[in-house]
Amino acid sequence: MEYLKQRIRDVYDFPKKGIVFKDLTTLFKDPRGLHIIGWDLSQLYRDKGVTKVVGIESRGFIGGSILAFELGAGFVPVRKPGKLPADTIQASYDKEYGKDVIEIHRDAITPDDIVVLHDDVLATGGTMAAAYELVKSMNPKKIYINFIIELSALNGRAVLPADAEVTSLITY
Numbered sequence: 024m025e026y027l028k029q030r031i032r033d034v035y036d037f038p039k040k041g042i043v044f045k046d047l048t049t050l051f052k053d054p055r056g057l058h059i060i061g062w063d064l065s066q067l068y069r070d071k072g073v074t075k076v077v078g079i080e081s082r083g084f085i086g087g088s089i090l091a092f093e094l095g096a097g098f099v100p101v102r103k104p105g106k107l108p109a110d111t112i113q114a115s116y117d118k119e120y121g122k123d124v125i126e127i128h129r130d131a132i133t134p135d136d137i138v139v140l141h142d143d144v145l146a147t148g149g150t151m152a153a154a155y156e157l158v159k160s161m162n163p164k165k166i167y168i169n170f171i172i173e174l175s176a177l178n179g180r181a182v183l184p185a186d187a188e189v190t191s192l193i194t195y
């Protein structure tokens with residue numbers, strides 16, 4: 024884990040004063056770092072029969088795609104409104120200023136699926152909680168929730184469903 028942490032850049036006062044932004048681009052650009060991410064994430068779900076990995080736009084697409092590939096599962100994007108071409112279902116959630124909406128293709132998940140919902144960072148948890156409700160409405164067999172980083176001070180776990188197994192590789 025130290026190798027991963029050493030390659031995550033702290034950017035101060037981004038996107039606004041007082042925030043210490045955990046920049047994963049420096050980890051992703053390091054070949055060994057990217058390999059370790061794929062290996063460590065997949066080890067969490069190796070024996071779970073995962074059939075789909077759902078990545079949340081956009082930084083969830085990177086780790087989500089790698090995880091899906093490592094597990095031999097499909098990858099499904101959760102996107103901002105108006106981006107997905109076919110019939111979608113959507114969920115809205117409160118952001119710091121106003122509401123945000125996310126969408127998924129209506130036919131992306133079936134009751135036969137075992138799903139990992141992935142995003143890069145667990146902060147307040149609002150986006151993931153909405154994405155979980157979206158995927159849950161499609162009645163898969165099981166939903167796991169996963170992050171690369173968890174910012175424990177923001178207590179995002181408190182807004183995530185109690186029955187979901189939540190994992191992260193690195194906790195700050």
Ligand SMILES: Nc1ncnc2cc[nH]c12
Nearest residue numbers: 042043044045046144146
């Ligand atoms: N401090 C932070 N670093 C990276 N991503 C996010 C997302 C919310 N807070 C963040």
